[in-house]
Amino acid sequence: MYDYLVVGAGLAGSTIAERLATQLGASVLVIDKRPHVAGNTHDPVDADGLRYHQYGPHIFHTNSAEVVAYLSAFTAWRPYEHRVLARAGDRLVPIPINRTTINTLYGLDLDAAAVARFLADRAVPFARIENSEQMIVSRVGRELYETFFRGYTRKHWGLDPAELDASVCGRIPTRTGDDDRYFTDAFQAMPAEGYTAMVERMLASPEIDVVLGTDFAAIADRARFGHVIYTGPIDEYFDCKFGRLPYRSLRFEFETRDVGYVQPVGCINEPAIDVAHTRTTEYKHLTGQTLAKTILSREYPSAEGDPYYPIPRPENRELYRKYANLARAQRAVTFVGRLAEYRYYNMDQVVASALATFEDLASTAAAAS
Template structure:
């Protein structure tokens, strides 16, 4: 990986084909494809001191591999995305399981047959679990909110135990105020399947995410500037097209107001014991517990160590933007920025923050690969007298 120090712009004399802002999945995947697939000169910048975005992992002071920004579990149903990422990493099989601290005991989440039997002291079979949930479900005529989704499926009691407090802490809003997509991400099962995800591919990068990103960006056509804000260097660098993976409202100086995001604060600890939890993540739905979950990383990585490192997560209204808040009024505000972006020449907005959508990692990879495919096709279609070096480039919304 070619890592230029802050302020070193040796590519300025020749200029770059693309300036990409943000070295997470979206920006890094696109940078690799443009450099390796089309021979483009790419300047990739990030205001953090590392590549990898929120998926960044590193070895802590005790030599334990941890995720600085909370657990990142890779899962997908797309073989195309697996094949692409497999160029840069080997994989470690891992199926994610989560427990929730409810009524003084830890039970599986998503709710399944085991959850019900442990909570209520029952011995339900699969049909019995289905009947149990059906008897408690409270049909909602028109499902609009996250509360509606859960109450309609499992009733108010289980909604209160598992979802209401956790959601209020995570989003700073009651589930009745949030789009139904939030809780729809967590299914309810009547089987014993206690996996958090059911995707066909569930594995972790064998040597971690950061090592995967390093290999991805190790190309002579890619220059990297860290600890660098876009506004500090945009006028000092010659480039043909900008790909912006930061918050779209920030790019436009919040001219229509700020798009709401939810942030997280992390408290990392290393414990002088081999293991703390039976699984990687334990959720804490109760509102009187200030954190939402505790992650123990050795479950994710398979690392053997006589100590263990954990992270407490505290949702926050302040700090780095992590999650676009899914509400109708926020979507409407985003559409105003989207219209402004569509009218802006030479810029493409990409990724979770650039398109204000709550994407999983594989979806961001897919979005970046789709954008690369469109760029490649556009270049093939460019007329001889309108080569890519001279063609006007309108702003785009990567979808």
């Protein structure tokens, strides 16, 4: 008998399991269908001693002091500010667009104020922003939209930006100064020993048992658990009763090279539609390792495979709402995380959601005692 069954050993499940065990003294069984913990943040070390992210780059950044304080109990941090270059013809320029991007592309020497005017002159106003194409074109104009956003978005999402919510490309800022960081959050760092080591520490309580390589569907005797925390795809929990929720997946090609570094930055984006992959990541930039070899991955988006990205479209949100209504009726099951909530969460948002969910569970447990 366990007080709780946590389905999924990623950040959401591990956060809740740790809180339940250490704060409430609850007995917790954590299961995961994969052979490892940490979910998509899993970062093993290969035979050459190189750490890499098995499911693509995960860069930690947040403005939440609460999330930083919580995770800092399980890891030291290595400061890291992520930088990305995008290929435009035969040149690599910073993305998000900044002053260097504009001056390099157009052979100019504009200051920040002149860059702002340059972009404003090209921006196309819309009475109402209804999709991602309009969002970008309203900020930087059609030429820069075609150069950096349309092809990349079509490859990544399998849809034209005009078919996606404005929020998708709305996440990407436009800058007029020289700041070339991909993120501007107050806290930007990587777990010093990796995400997997951090999650292993989160799950180290003697009140937590972890069983890997086990699917939720294989758990026949669910009466052994007082409550279930479910972090998997919400549609699968309900046997896809209303149809499958759409996701985008990724396929990775890894390559090790006998050189110190290949790229000047962690990621290089490939916006051109005739280039099959979307970006190449060199993990030593992220991990800070100083080995003689380096490991890279190329990402190929796909409609098939493990679910990575919920696709933000009105019809998909409506389908999710049907499942969410069923979920609310489940008294002994709590749904949390990117897949269970069908939300495009960053890592810190996953942890914040899990911490808030734990507080709700703790309040319920206190009221019942």
